[in-house]
Amino acid sequence: MSRSGDSGQPDWAQYFGFQAPYDDQAAAIESALQAGQSRGFLAMEGPCGTGKTMAALTAGATLIREGDYERLLVVTPVKQQRRQFVEDLRRLNAGLADPLDGLALVGKRDLCPYGREDVFPPDASVQDRCEDLRENTAGLVESDGQSDDRPVGQAAVSPRLDDIWWDPQVASDLTKAARTGGIGQQAVAGALSTAGGESPYRRTQPTAPDEIGGDDPPLYCPFEADWFARNKGSPIGFEAGDENVLTAEEYLPNAVERGTCPHRAMGVLVEAADVVIGNYNHLFDPGSRPLIEGILDERTFVVVDEAHRLEGRVRDLLSDRLGRQTIVQARNDCYQLLSQARQSADHKREVRARLGDHDIPLAVIDRARDFFDDLLGWLDDRIAEFLDAEVGRDWRTDESVFPEGNLEVPLRDPEEPEPDELTRWAEQAGYDGDFWRQLDTVGLAVEETLEALDISRAPVVAAAGMIMRRWWERDHATTFREIELEHAAQDDQRIDGWRDTYTAGLTLFDCLPAQPLARTFDDVGGGVLMSATLEPLDVFTRVAGLDALADGDDGREEHDEGRPVLTRSYGLTFPPENRASWIVDATPFTARNRGDPATMDPLGGEWNATRDEYAHVLRSIARNPGNVLIAMPNYREATWAGAYLDEVVEKAILVDESSSEEATESLKAEFFAGEGKVLVTSTRGTLTEGVDYDGAKLQAAAVVGVPLVNIGSPRVRAVQRAYGDVFGDEQAFEYALTIPAIRRARQAIGRVIRGTDEVGVRALVGARYTPDARHSVYGYLSPAEREEFVQMSPEFLADQIDRFWTER
DSSP states (O other): OOBOTTSOOBGGGGGOSSSSOOHHHHHHHHHHHHHHHTTOEEEEEOOTTSOHHHHHHHHHHHHHHTTSOSEEEEEOSOHHHHHHHHHHHHHHHHTOSSOOOEEEOOOGGGTOHHHHTTOSOTTSOHHHHHHHHHHHHHHHHBOSSOOOOOTTOOOSBOOOOSOOOBOHHHHHHHHHHHBTTSOOSSOOOOEEEETTEEEEEESSOOBOOHHHHTTSOOBOOHHHHHHHHTTSOBSOOGGGSBTTEEOHHHHHHHHHHHTOOHHHHHHHHHHHOSEEEEOHHHHHOTTTGGGGGGGOSTTEEEEEOSGGGHHHHHHHHHOEEEEHHHHHHHHHHHHHHHHHHTSOHHHHHHHHHHHHTTTOOHHHHHHHHHHHHHHHHHHHHHHHHHHHHHHOGGGGTOGGGSOSSOEEEESSOTTSOOOOHHHHHHHHTTOOHHHHHTHHHHHHHHHHHHHHTTSOSSOOHHHHHHHHHHHHHSOSSSEEEEEEEEEOOOSSOOOSGGGGTEEEEEEEEEOOOHHHHHHHHHTSSEEEEEESOOOSHHHHHHHTTHHHHHTTOSSOTTOOSOOOEEEEEOOOOSOGGGEEEEEEOOOOOOHHHHOOGGGSOTTSSSOOHHHHHHHHHHHHHHTSSSOEEEEESSHHHHHHHHHHHHHHOSSEEEEOOSOOHHHHHHHHHHHHSSSOEEEEEETTSSSSSSOOOOTTSOSEEEEESOOOOOTTOHHHHHHHHHHHHHHOHHHHHIIIIIHHHHHHHHHHHTTSOOSTTOOEEEEEESGGGSTTSTTOOGGGSOHHHHHHOEEEOGGGHHHHHHHHHHTO
């Protein structure tokens, strides 16, 4: 441990935000520093109470102030955790004479003043409308000359500028024209206000003055114009935030009041900040990454929080879906442009001239229209063929035969990485690789031409073309192609046949995120990946791409030197006498053993022996005092368990189901209110992780069975095959399915003990959690859990629960 001067304190102690660290917290800080100073990575498991957030911030602050790095980037998928990082950074800064400049990121839709106040046209998304206004504004302020005047004053935070292609004075004139007291071509509709800040502009988007916009002046964004007038600077500095940490609560109203685009101001602040706090999208989503692209280099130290979610989240971010309706719109975009060209010879010349700027002949647009039209026909035929085989031909006249839930239509054998049916169809239809690879360029040409001719304000053909290009180019071993039918029954609208029940789309599913993750991590100087449930760490470092960095095998020829990868695992620091931890050795709760819950009366009836055994266990768990969380393998089993417990337990029984976020929040609020209740849910649901059951909100949690995903799903089988190719067939099921399931179970039981004074019961129910069982998952628990959890038979559970609470 490094020491600072004669004080005997470690160098990092001056940045630590509390009086003294826990032992494990100090060890975690030292390990993070070791990883950072060696340009490596630390994979760390630390349960609630380890102090991971402050440990990561302390290490990051030390690395920055000692000159190892210029900045710290934190990403976490949980809003509550982002708030915790902000709170802890402010606490850390409170003890520093020279605080770190911190910034918390939010999405563009949360920052656009017009979008927030719902004053955009209803037929355009905030993203699309914002981009249109930005392009219009850029065109208006473009200048042939060079200028660095700052008509609206020096910005509080200014970027380094090498080439100024815009005219700040024109930009300033545009802001003046949009002010509520200015003279414009639109009626003043009052000032636009949002988030408690009143802007200097009227509520509607202004049209450029004739002297700037010409004969056909476009709409523009005065907030964007102000950003140009400030030479792309921010009028807000970090001092506007509590303890120099800016969140949207500060920079949104401040930017609005000063008339500057809040999203642009946030982008300026990103490059000036010492600590940037965002979500996974900012780092791992190619569409969101441009916001932080300028800070992704060897001078940045990264902290990835809730890293047990990394594989699944990044897999989703790297996957694409092209909905049937988007294909229809893409075809119609092409058709609109072709119709315009056919109106007259002059129109044809105008369209051809616009397309000529992209080197795209009109005949190629015609062929793209044919492709999207043919693709729709192929898609509908393939879905009909699938439904005939899946539910029988009666679906054409009787929609009641459709199964609820989403359906997958695989376009290749999931276990054979060969070209898919769509690709083969396209080749036979004459749509070869050269055609697919130009669809994104063709789409862009169509969109820009439509917009230039003011024919369509919301084209989609460019985005559709981009996905089609990826469909052709991405390999078949790590990417799985299928048709996805999302269950979305139309209650008030009849479309036709299956389309009344399902929304169809082509899905390009990323099976193996390890290599993209390795490339992302190799872009930065080092980092920490941490969670309460990362064990087994040797598996995590493989599937998260860290081992590829250690081996110098991240897929880039120029990087052949390995980077250090450290692993650390810590146990619960709270008093062990405050918790009872049991593995209940009941018959494995598998589909084969338990039978179909739909055929078994929850009040008794025709139960088999396995379900009868679990009824006894559920009853014992539910009778714990206070709030009890019971996590079943899926929602169908949760429904069965809830119906049974409602008859045999003198507590309110709440049953979760797959539902909207609003319904889930309402259920959670009901669970927390009043006297103790039992909440029954799926271990794979949203209530078993990321929810803070602190204080007296939860006294017991039980996980019933191993919450594996549907292993018969084509998508899951494709993932397993991809993992087998890279990590070995013998590890494929373990890495792809078993370990993620155990992490979900561990997350669920981890909801109980969240603080030093909290008391509760944790139970893993099922023989597979025992060390000697067939297909045992005991080895996937953490070392601390394997030491602490006590194995017992179901018949002793009720007495042990009573004894634990009696002896409190």
